[in-house]
Amino acid sequence: MGIVELKDVHKVYPLGKVEVAAVKGVSFAIEKGDFISIAGPSGAGKSTILNMIGLIDKPSSGEVLIDGKETSGLSDKELTRFRHEVLGFVFQSFNLIPVLNVWENIEFPLLLGKTRIEKSEKEEWINWLIQEVGLTEWKAHKPNELSGGQRQRVAIARALVTKPYIVLADEPTANLDSATGEQIIELMKKINRELQTTFIFSTHDAKIVAIADHIIRLRDGLVIEDSRRGADPTQAEYAGADSATGE
């Protein structure tokens, strides 16, 4: 059983008087410790699937299981607790809290839950994360004093601070230049190896996709490829950039 499982998931959005099917029966499983890329062109359904895995959107039909638990029947409070304890988020626009500095932004998720951590333990953990993402010199700075890459590093540290099983990253490199984007993905990969945290990120950048060891490729709301590096020679050997993005 995977840490994330999607079973025949559909998602339909009302658009005026018509309904638009964003996801049309998607099924796949993600194992613990995976570094997985959900790839596909715009409108393929990447963000919709990521939202459903992140429990911030609900499927129209089908099942989304997180850590073996079916999530469709959970209340708002349970979903909130689940998001806090099990999931971490990295957003395309970083979404840092503008009035808090780097250290405070990273600390913020720890202040939301009911579990309290010893102050010294918390400080040690946050400082380690800051060091890991290379922002020791910047920890007292506000987000508007940082570059895009630095902001995304803060977002990654913030996503990891609650020690979640899964980190979801929606197009984490979209607002970054390619070199910085690659650095960010390398950072995520490094943490994936060190902490065994499952990383699920959406992208349409072929270079970024190539770093993943599990790819789910979407087109028009359907999975057109679900492959692991080295698992299946016919699928695991990734095609070039063009085919990777599906474009």
Place this chain on the structure above:
Amino acid sequence: MPVTLKIAFRNIKEHKSKSLIVGILLAVGAFVVVLGNSFIDASKSGIRSSFTDNYTGDVFVSGISEDGDVSLFGVMSPGGMASTPTIPDYEKTLAMITSSPSVAKATGMATGYAIVTKEANEETSQDSSGILSQADVKAASRQSVTESTPENSQSQPTPGAKEDKKDIREKISPNMRFLFLFGIDASNYWDVFNAVELTAGSRLQPGQVGIIIYDKFLDMISKSIGRPLKVGDTIVIQGMSSMGFKLREVPIVGTYRQRGEGTMPEQLAFIDINTLRVMAGMTVGASETIKLSEENTNMLSTENPDDLFGGDLLATSSTTTGFDESKIQAQLADKSASIKANEADTGAWQYIVIRTKQPSDSKRVIKELNEYFGKEKIAAVAGDWQKAAGPYGQSVDVLRIVFTVAVAILFIVAIIIIMNTFVISVVERTGEIGTMRAMGADKSFVRKLFAAESLTLSLVFSSAGALLATLVVLVIRLLRIPAGNMFFEVLFGGKYLSPFVTPVNFLGTILAMSLVGFLAHLYPLSIALKIEPVKAMQSE
């Protein structure tokens, strides 16, 4: 510091323009409320001390009238013609009052109005229309009381105020001097009230007939009637009541001046209770029932005026009785009814004024007395100085109500503006709120965050507004700005603008403005709570 407060403080600082819009509104609101209440409190305090020290004591007991509320100025009835009721079972009631451990002193009294006339056998000073109505006299006397209350009847009124006074006096009579009479229990009145100091003569003694007049007003009366007056002389006064007009010649036993300058109306005169009773219609005859014959009753009860001149009446009258001169003479010689109408009802008192041991005891004493009156079925009622002061006491409340309504409108406008500003802020922070929700912040966290922000803004700026108002009040007191005219003297409770800020005013205003801020954030909060975590993904 909780993260909600930390974010709230920093958001306020970060969004300076929005914070200033909201903050200035709250500060102005707090400033206006504190300043306004400081004047109203000063006014109430001035009027209160003037009345409790000089006229009403701490607790005021009166009879009950169906025509309106009873105050020191009589029954507040339409037209002002209703007679003031007396207190039933006076002795028993007074004994009960004085036995209360919270009561220091109590005395009975009655009030009335009178005009000083030239001589008893001369025409009184009246205008061309003839006899003055009781209501006219009351109105003129009340105006005189207002002009001199609570402080400083000595001060120079503004030309406008002077004209107003002249107008009404000229309208009624050019040479008329009104007196507002306090019929006192000479045995203990001076123990309860010590606001006047004798300048000549002596205090009224129990059983003594006489009047004590304000010394400066005596000079005015002297000028009006054209002869100098001093202690030992007599003056003729004309009183009005439901029993008709009464003329009395009373000796001047003393003159007084006020201990606190301007604390009493110059027209106030202290008179022996029996003379007051006769002039106010509190006589033995007043309580007697006149019995009419059946024939007279039928005649008076007829609904058709023509019946009064009908043949039967005249025919019966002329044929059966005729004109009997001896009978008429006998009737005229019988003066018993007249004597009774001029004989004071010595047990009649309109009011009991009470001095409590502590002013704070008054509420409890009022409650106890009203319970006692209810239990014993005594038609009397106890109240505070405001009840006794009648329209003058109510004027402060009316002023406060008008001010409160104005402030309520200000609050509503402020709430709408603050609400709109908060709504803009929520819309701008949709992504931020969505992010927090996505990371595991529940709705209560969002509630706390917004409440902290609105309450911080409200507390900081309303405190600033209240502090500024307090400073302005202090400056006004230091500047000793003259009230200018009688209206403002009454309004501001003294000769100078002397507003003061009470802790209730200061803290209550901050709390009220915080409530305004809190109410204003509820609608924007409801919008914020509807923000789904998925919005975090959509923010740019």
